[in-house]
Amino acid sequence: MKYSSIKDNLRTIKLSSWLGWAMESNWADPFLFAIYSVIRPIASSLILVFMYMVVTGGKTKTELFAYIYIGNAFFMYVYNVLFGISWVIHEDREHYQTIKYIYIAPIRMYYYLFGRGTAKMIITTFAVIIAIAFGMVILKIPVDLGKVNYPLLLVSMLVGLFIITCLGVLLAGVMILTAHHSWYLTEGIAGIFFLACGAIYPIDILPIWLQYLSKILPLTYWLELLRRAVLGKSLSVTLSYYSNFQLMLIMLVTTAFLAMFSHYIYRTFDHIARRYGRIDQLTNY
């Protein structure tokens, strides 16, 4: 990649992040912004907490509770950023009607989509921090800030956000060709990851055939590494055989495959959309 391309791509990310932030934060209404970015994710975490308390008779000081709480907190990134990136296509095409002007500009759509997702990443980061702090202070989740493996947390987070970006781009490619199914698609895909990636339970309890799916999804390793970094351990028997280094390596390899697959899907669907005239086609859904 030439220097000018890097510079151009960084500029695209900066611009679309700025645009995404302006739209997400909606400066005109800070109250709504607060609800959306902070209160909502905490409320959804609490739903899970209360469900767990009902089932276990109020026991929150268990390893499983910490496993579920931390997994669920970090999974907010998957839902929010995946949705944030892929939904850009629908918003820019149907609501703002700007997609054709963005599309014909000399920028790479990947970077534009990534930039738009960055705003969601920032907002979600606040939400995750608040959710974990809430868990530590109120629910006594055993996170010892002095013992957190920060290098592992940082590297895992960076790779994880790249994974979610690849998934977002992949879905954005599909969304170029879809209309009112877009919402269900994102919900559905996020639901599959929630089910298969060990977000709120170890993958060991899944049927064997579903565990195969779990093992090819980089998000499974991402969540495992995050738990190890924050809690110092995890509960998955299957993944316990791997060291942090081995898990990181597996995550990087599966991420590389995901990145290639995502690129291929986006390019293919983009080409099909150009062939059928769908890039800027208003469906009014």
Place this chain on the structure above:
Amino acid sequence: MLSDFAVETLDLCRSFKLKKAKKENNDGLVTALDNVSLTIRKGELFGLLGPNGAGKTTLIKILSTLLLPTSGKALVDGIDVVRHPEKVRKRINMVTGGETSGYGILTVRETLWMFSQFYGIPTRIVRERIDHMLKLLDMEKFARTKIGKLSSGMRQKMNIIRGFICDPEILFLDEPTLGLDVQISRDVRKYIKRWVKENTKKTVLLTTHYMAEADELCDRLAIIDQGKVLICDSPSNLKKSLKRDAVFHIEVGLLTDGLDRFKAVSGVKSFAYEHRHHLGRTLLKFILEDDSVISNVTGTLSQNGSKIITLSKVEPTLEDVFVSLVGKGLEQ
């Protein structure tokens, strides 16, 4: 410089599949462009004139890399739009009329700045350019207004500036004055003319179904109907081609039935009409072989009991050229 031509198309075709419900009476394909071959020179303000659904927007979409052709070739500055869309995008921009696009949360200035940044134009230059363009299009007082609060006319003006802000080599204007009021349309046309005059190497491809707009702005134009280019020349040459014919406009009371019979009158080469409901009148437009044929026309009108309100022999306009080629008016 890659080519002497800003735009070249060769046997360009584009068809669309109809949805199931509409397939019943045909093969399910609609031809939007039918072997279109055109060349537009650099520095030209070239017009595509045709009724709604003629294929103008389809051609612009192909040239701006939004749509792939079914067959044929399309080159922009000598670059194939199918094979190298990313190279084409560095040279072009586009404005589409009659829409209300934009991020409502951003101000006019922020929007223009953002789009210019996608083209990598330094902020210092952009600031001056935005100020200059807002002034020229009388939009200075709206610079800090959020787009969501702009009227549709002002939004369209801002979109026009967005098209010009990156100073593209080739600009596609698709019905840029559609839905605008008279004064704003005039401002926009004035601006387009000025830009082309000041930038002699820049090219504009303008689609319109407003005859006067095409006549006023274009160096050359192509008349397009049902996906086919019927003729391509300068407006003056096109009008000259009708000089030997006699062009008459006759106003009668509102006449809605049996209009086709005028086509059968001996010596009538082409005929079109335009209902003016607000006046309760119909304007009949005839292209005749010679002046003497007018008596046949007035005779037919008398037989029908239609009273002639005005009758005038007129200089051929682009609309008459269109009528002579297509056999109907643009609004019919």
